[in-house]
Amino acid sequence: MNIFNEFERRITAALSAMAADGELPEGLDLSRVVCEPPRDRSHGDISTNAAMVLAKEAGIPPRALAEKIAARLRSPDVEKVELAGPGFINLSLAPHVFEEVLRASLAQGARFGASTIGEGAKVNVEYVSANPTGPMHVGHGRGAVVGDAIASLLAFAGYAVTREYYINDAGSQVDVLARSVHLRYREALGERVGEIPAGLYPGDYLKPIGEKLAQLHGPKFAKAPEAHWLTVFRDAAIEAMMALIRADLAALGIRHDVFFSERSLSAEGKVEAVIAELEARGLVYQGRLPPPKGQVDSDWEDREQMLFRSTAYGDDVDRPLRKSDGSLTYFASDIAYHATKFQRGFNQMIDVLGADHGGYVKRMQAAVRAVSAGAATLEARLCQLVRLFRHGEPVKMSKRAGDFVTLREVVDEVGADAVRFMMLMRKNDAPLDFDLAKVIEQSKDNPVFYVQYAHARCESVRRQATEVLGEFDLGSGTLAAADLNLLADPSERSLLKLLAQYPRVVEQAAQAREPHRTTFYLYELASEFHALWNKGKDFPDLRFINQNSTSLSAARLALVTGVRNVIASGLTLIGVSAPEEMR
C-alpha cells in the first residue's frame, strides 16, 4: 500500500475529470506530476506539483489551477488541503489512512512494500564476475553487495530477476594462471622455485592446487612442454579458483542463479556466429583505428583489423574484435555473452562493474543495442574503489607479493552484516572509506548495530508484553484489530507516517538502482524508534506496554510490530540479518 502512488492516481483521475468537464484541455502531459512527502512536515503529508507543471500548458495561473485541483481532492481521507508557495497543493491525511497502512503492513508481513512496477519483466543483473585467478578483494565485495541488493530490490519491485556471474575462463589470463600453478606444482615436487617471476600470480593461494596436482599426476608434467599440461592445469586451476570465489561469496551471503562460462561461448561457436551476424548487417568491417591521443604509446601499430561499428550506437571509436594474432578480443566474447542474454529473453540488463571499467560501458551498450536490434538496453552501475583503513591508517592494498587484503579476511574480521551495511552506506559511484576498527565497534558510531539494535528492541518489547500482559496475543490479526486511534502522541503518529513511506522508498530505490536509499531509510526509521523508546523513560505513559490498558498496549504493539516488520524487510533487501537479541 503506497499512499503516494494512490494519491497520484487520484490526482490523475481528478485531472481527467476536469478535462472531461471542460475545465482543462484534453491530453495534457501528466508525466511530470508527482506526489512526494514535503521536506517540512508542517506542510502536511503529501505534496504535489501538479498545478505548477500544468499551468502553462493549461493556460491557467498555477494558484488558480491549484485551487481547482484541490477542490476535487477533498475526501474523507484528506483532512486538510492547503495551497502554498507558487502553487503547491499540500495534503494532510486523516489519521485513519495511516492506521490502514499499518494494518496492511501487519497483514502483508514481509510482502509489505513490495511493488508491481516491474510487471514481471525479465531483468538480468550481472555482478561480481571476478576473474577466476585468485580470491576476491574488497573492491569485488562492493560490487557483489551492490549487485545483490539491486537484484533484491528489483525482485521486490515485481521484476523477474536473474542474478548472473560471468566467468572469464578464456583468454590469456587463465593461461597465466595455469603457468603459475605449474610453478607451484614443481615446487610441491621439491623443486626450488625461488621468487615468483613477474607476470605470474605470486599468491600463496595457488600452493594447494600445485600440491594437489603433484599428488594427482606425479612428476610427469614437471619437464614436459607447456602444450602437454596447459589445458589440464588451467582447468584444474579455474575449478579451484571458482570454488574459492564461491566460498568467498557464500561467506558474504551473495548468491547467483547463473554462472556463465566465457569459454562455453567460443566452444559452441557463439562468438563467431554473432560476428557473422553483425557482419551481415554491416556492423563489422576491416579498418584502421586512429592512434590514441595525448599519450605516447611506442607499441602502437597501425594495422588493418576487424572492427565493430560501435560508433553507430554512440561510442567514440569503433572497437577491435580480433587481436593482432587473429584470436578474438574479450570484447568479442562479451558481445556474444550479452547476445545470449537477449536470446534468453532479457530486454533489460544491468551490469555492476568496477569504476576501472567505466571506459568499457559505451561500447557494451552499443553492442547490446546492436545484437538486439534496439530491443534491449544495458545499464551499467559503476562502483568506485574501496579504501581500507584501520584506526584511520590506510591498509596496504598493493597486489604484488600477494600483499593485498582479501574480502574473506575482512568478512572474517568484521562479519558479513557489517561489510554489507557499510558498503551500502554510500551511493555506488562515490568512493568508500572502510575502517576495519570502526565497524566492529559496537556503538552508535556504527550504523549497522544501530539499526539491528532497533529491531532487537522491538522483539524485546514483544517478549516483554507476553510476560507482563499474560495471555496477550501478538498475532498480526489481533494487532491489526487494535484500536489504532489510540496512537495519539505526535511521536507515534510520526513513526506511523514514516512506516507509510517504506513502499515508496523501496520502489524508488529499485527504479533508481540505488540500494543505499534503503539503508538510509532504515537508519532514519531506527532513529525515530529509538527516540520514541526513550520518550517512554521521561513519560512512562508513553511506554509501549501499559499494564492498565490492554487496548492501548495492543495499539502500540501493533506499531512496534510494524516497525519490526519494516526493519526486517529492509535489512533482508540489503542482505543484513535482523537479530532478535543482541546481548
Place this chain on the structure above:
RNA sequence: GCGCCCGUAGCUCAGCUGGAUAGAGCACCAGACUUCGAAUCUGGGGGUCGGAGGUUCAACUCCUUCCGGGCGCACCA
C-alpha cells in the same frame, strides 16, 4: 588531449531523477539509566552547496565554461 564519475558543516556523507527555510552521523559542549534493553536518547553552535554564467514559476539537482580530485583511453580482462 578526449570520455565517464566526484566536489555539500571542521571530518565522513545524505539530499527522494527540478520543489518550499539544504539535512544526518562523527567531533565539540551541556544533560537523561531504582523505570518496556543506555549498543539508546534530549538540547546547542556550525554552510558563498568548488567558481562564474545560463535554462524557468522553482536549481545542490539540468546546460555551458573554468578550477580541483578519481578512473579509463587499440591488439589485458
